[in-house]
Amino acid sequence: MSQRSDTVFVSSLGKGDSLHQQVLAAFPLCQMTEGDLIQNPLFCKLLATLSQHVDRTGLTQHLxxxxxxxxxxxxxxxxxxxxxxxxxxxxxxxxxxxxxxxxxxxxxxxxxxxxxxxxxxxxxxxxxxxxxxxxxxxxxxxxxxxxxxxxxxxxxxxxxxxxxxxxxxxxxxxxxxxxxxxxxQPEWDSEQQKAKSLTEKNRENSTLLQRQTHAYLSELLKSMKILQCLILDLRLKAQKDLDRKKIEYFEAKCEIGLQRIRLEMLQVQLDTYTKDKIAAHKRITEKLNAELKTSEMEKQAVESKLASFEIYGKDFESLVEEYSRLRQEIATKSWALKEFAT
Structure with a gap:
């Protein structure tokens, strides 16, 4: 019975060449041939089963x-x-x-x-x-x-x-x-020397450029300072001329204002004091001067009386009141005379 089953398995393996190839590919380290597998079908079956659990080197997946x-x-x-x-x-x-x-x-x-x-x-x-x-x-x-x-x-x-x-x-x-x-690469030395020379030249050019830039900026700064001085000088001169013209303008304007004020004052005086009014003022002034002189004479007379009557009591008070009245009258007439004089 076992020989018969082996024969059947061998015949099935013989028909399925792909299985033999798979087994040989799964165990490349084993020195087997396809004929060995055909002659040992059970061993071939065992290797086919093992190929599902080990790799090509014979190790398990865990290992x-x-x-x-x-x-x-x-x-x-x-x-x-x-x-x-x-x-x-x-x-x-x-x-x-x-x-x-x-x-x-x-x-x-x-x-x-x-x-x-x-x-x-x-x-x-x-x-x-x-x-x-x-x-x-x-x-x-x-x-x-x-x-x-x-x-x-x-x-x-x-x-x-x-x-x-x-x-x-x-x-x-x-x-x-x-x-x-x-x-x-020995030829690289020449390239390196060339690159070094270019680098050195570039460094020199950079240094020269920095110096030239510094000199240019220095000259530019000097020129800007000179230009600033010129602008300031011209501005001061222009400002001085402008200020002088403004002063002359304001002086002329002030003089015109003063002349207008004088003109208005004269016009007011002309409107206020006509020839008739001036003649009347003169007569009033003469009258007031005469009255002032009369009052002063009366004052002197009263003062002399006061000097002679100082020893009197109540009678002297009446004289004082009279004296005060006369002085008040003199002051009033002096004010009126002064106003007419102006």
Whole structure:
């Protein structure tokens, strides 16, 4: 019975060549041929069933996911290590180039701080390699990370070094890239020299342009100052002439006003004092003068009487009243005479 079923399965496999091809494609690492599968139909069936649970390398989907995760983590760790290692080596190259250079203007504090930090960092990395040792095992020379960190430069110097480090690193990498390009493409040196010459010429032209611009602006400023002085001088002269003309105008206008006032006053006087009125005023004035003289004579007579009658009592009071009346009359007539005189 079993031989009969195998025969039937073999015949079905023989008719379905695509199954054989699928099995061979699912297990490329197995050294099998299509004839082997035809001769072993049950094994072919087993491989076809396994192909649904494993990949081409023979790993299950779960193991494949774990392997891919481990590979990604390994790639990340390698990339991080490579980045740190590359940066560390570039920094060491910077320190070595400075050590053998003859640049007297270099900042010794920066390079000494950088070298010291690199050395301590390398020592800390060496200690990290021994972190899997037991707690009772002594580290190299009995050192610890805390003890090494005490040897770090002052914080201010480290801060200044970190601020300058990116520019120094960029300058070194640019120089290194130029050297590599010059090695692999020697003709680039001529282009670099040409570019350097053009850059230098451009710098000189820029400096010349700045000088010419400064000189132009200086001359322009001087010209503007001269123009301002001229404008102010001309404005003052014009203002002076204008003020003089305004003064003459207002003087003439004031004189005209005064003449008009005098004319009005004369007109009022002419309208007020006609020839008949003036003759009457003269007669009145003569009469008032005569009366004034008579009153003054009477005053003198009364005063003489007052002097002689001071010893009298009530009778003297009547004389005083008379005297007061006469003085009031004299004052009234003097006022009237004065008004007519004007």
């Amino acid at each position: 494949r996911r774990d392997l891919e995760k481990a590979e990604r983590e390994l790639h990340t760790q390698r990339l991080g290590w490579l980045r740190v290692e590359s940066l560390h080596r570039v920094l060491q190259e910077i320190v070595q180039e400075h050590r053998f250079s003859k640049d007297s203007n270099a900042d010794e504090k920066f390079f000494s701080t950088l070298e010291r930090c690199l050395l301590l960092g390398q020592c800390v990395r060496q200690l990290d390699c021994c972190s899997d040792l037991s707690e009772h095992h002594n580290t190299v020379l009995g050192l610890s990370e805390e003890r090494l960190m005490r040897q770090m430069p002052p914080e201010q110097e480290v801060l200044q070094m970190n601020q300058r480090l990116p520019s120094e690193l960029l300058k070194h990498l640019k120089k290194k890239a130029v050297n590599m390009l010059s090695y692999y």
